[in-house]
Amino acid sequence: MTPLKMLEFYSGIGGMHYAATLADWDFEVVKAFDINNVANDIYKHNFGPKTVGQRQIEALTLEYYDKVAADIWTMSPPCQPYSRLGLQKGSQDARSRSFLHLLQVLEGMKNRPKYILVENVKGFEESDSRDLLVDSLNRCNYTFQEFLLTPLQLGIPNSRMRYYLLAKQKPLSFVQPPTNTILGFIPKSTHMSTEFIDNRTRTLDNEDALVALSAVQIGSVSRYLEPEATVNFDSHAIPDKTLLKHGHVFDIVKPSTHRSCCFTKGYYHYAEATGSILQMNEDLLTAETFDKAAEAKNKGNEQEALELLRSLRLRYFTPREVANLMGFPDTFTFPDSSTIKQRYRTLGNSINVRLVSELMSYLMKTPNKS
Numbered sequence: 164m165t166p167l168k169m170l171e172f173y174s175g176i177g178g179m180h181y182a183a184t185l186a187d188w189d190f191e192v193v194k195a196f197d198i199n200n201v202a203n204d205i206y207k208h209n210f211g212p213k214t215v216g217q218r219q220i221e222a223l224t225l226e227y228y229d230k231v232a233a234d235i236w237t238m239s240p241p242c243q244p245y246s247r248l249g250l251q252k253g254s255q256d257a258r259s260r261s262f263l264h265l266l267q268v269l270e271g272m273k274n275r276p277k278y279i280l281v282e283n284v285k286g287f288e289e290s291d292s293r294d295l296l297v298d299s300l301n302r303c304n305y306t307f308q309e310f311l312l313t314p315l316q317l318g319i320p321n322s323r324m325r326y327y328l329l330a331k332q333k334p335l336s337f338v339q340p341p342t343n344t345i346l347g348f349i350p351k352s353t354h355m356s357t358e359f360i361d362n363r364t365r366t367l368d369n370e371d372a373l374v375a376l377s378a379v380q381i382g383s384v385s386r387y388l389e390p391e392a393t394v395n396f397d398s399h400a401i402p403d404k405t406l407l408k409h410g411h412v413f414d415i416v417k418p419s420t421h422r423s424c425c426f427t428k429g430y431y432h433y434a435e436a437t438g439s440i441l442q443m444n445e446d447l448l449t450a451e452t453f454d455k456a457a458e459a460k461n462k463g464n465e466q467e468a469l470e471l472l473r474s475l476r477l478r479y480f481t482p483r484e485v486a487n488l489m490g491f492p493d494t495f496t497f498p499d500s501s502t503i504k505q506r507y508r509t510l511g512n513s514i515n516v517r518l519v520s521e522l523m524s525y526l527m528k529t530p531n532k533s
């Protein structure tokens with residue numbers, strides 16, 4: 164059989180490519196499109212220079228897509244138009260133009276993809292872009308299922324609640340008939356709890372409740388860390404100025420902790436809500452130490468405050484550790500030319516490879532060969 168032809172839109176550092184490999188798909192990426200040259204260099208470094216297309220997706224015509232006649236489209240369009248931290252302008256935001264272009268192309272095509280996978284932030288499901296996507300899929304004769312899922316459900320100690328949509332061109336069908344609701348689990352997944360939880364009723368802050376409901380044991384952060392002796396503590400330590408000024412807003416976890424928060428592209432740049440910080444000194448109580456430091460600072464004793472905070476041995480997760488939590492294989496590496504900021508930024512934009520590979524396996528299952 165000839166491998167399935169895949170077009171990887173918004174390919175970034177190739178999360179979808181890795182996920183398809185992990186899902187054991189028989190596939191070939193015909194083209195991986197992205198406009199970000201840093202991400203493209205990382206993609207090329209890992210997969211070779213040929214597949215990357217440094218192009219604006221909206222610049223490619225219907226004729227091009229029909230000629231390629233790909234079997235699979237994967238898409239993780241920019242999330243800023245839908246993010247709860249943004250203005251949530253949806254389709255009115257210029258950054259959703261390329262996605263709307265793809266929907267238009269899909270409607271006009273003769274050789275439509277058999278399979279489509281869309282990934283975006285939680286919030287996308289309430290946007291007008293999601294409604295336009297669903298309308299296009301209906302007009303183009305697809306069957307589809309939507310999901311809201313987090314890697315915690317696979318036992319990975321990292322939050323990353325995301326929206327996913329899987330679509331198949333009829334008469335292809337899913338193992339479990341689509342529900343017309345947003346599923347909170349992957350049917351038939353042997354790695355995920357199967358009780359039905361309608362995510363529409365849940366908020367992001369309720370992810371802990373989901374973990375409590377899950378039948379899956381969540382591993383500790385330590386499993387995802389590089390050996391301590393190989394990490395240069397000083398180059399990942401939190402600078403003194405940041406410790407004193409912003410230390411109290413960090414989300415701090417220890418190697419023995421069974422959770423960490425979502426790593427975003429702002430990690431390393433902003434202190435709050437961009438990803439967890441590691442406390443390497445497991446013996447000290449975090450809150451108590453911060454209270455003591457605040458007391459010292461209030462008394463004008465900044466040096467004592469700093470020494471107390473330093474004793475926690477706080478450091479950033481290394482890019483490799485973030486990649487581990489996001490399910491990237493050991494073979495994934497960065498080119499030497501990429502800076503640490505670029506590494507965090509591109510990882511923060513990417514996907515959880517293991518979770519997406521579970522979805523990809525489900526996408527290929529058919530009712531008779533499940």
Ligand SMILES: C[S@@+](CC[C@H](N)C(=O)[O-])C[C@H]1O[C@@H](n2cnc3c(N)ncnc32)[C@H](O)[C@@H]1O
Nearest residue numbers: 173174175176178197198199219220239261513
């Ligand atoms: C959410 S990230 C996707 C990351 C990717 N899934 C990965 O594994 O790294 C969105 C990507 O879309 C790219 N992008 C945004 N607008 C684009 C456009 N009009 N044409 C091509 N790429 C675009 C950005 O450069 C960014 O890398």
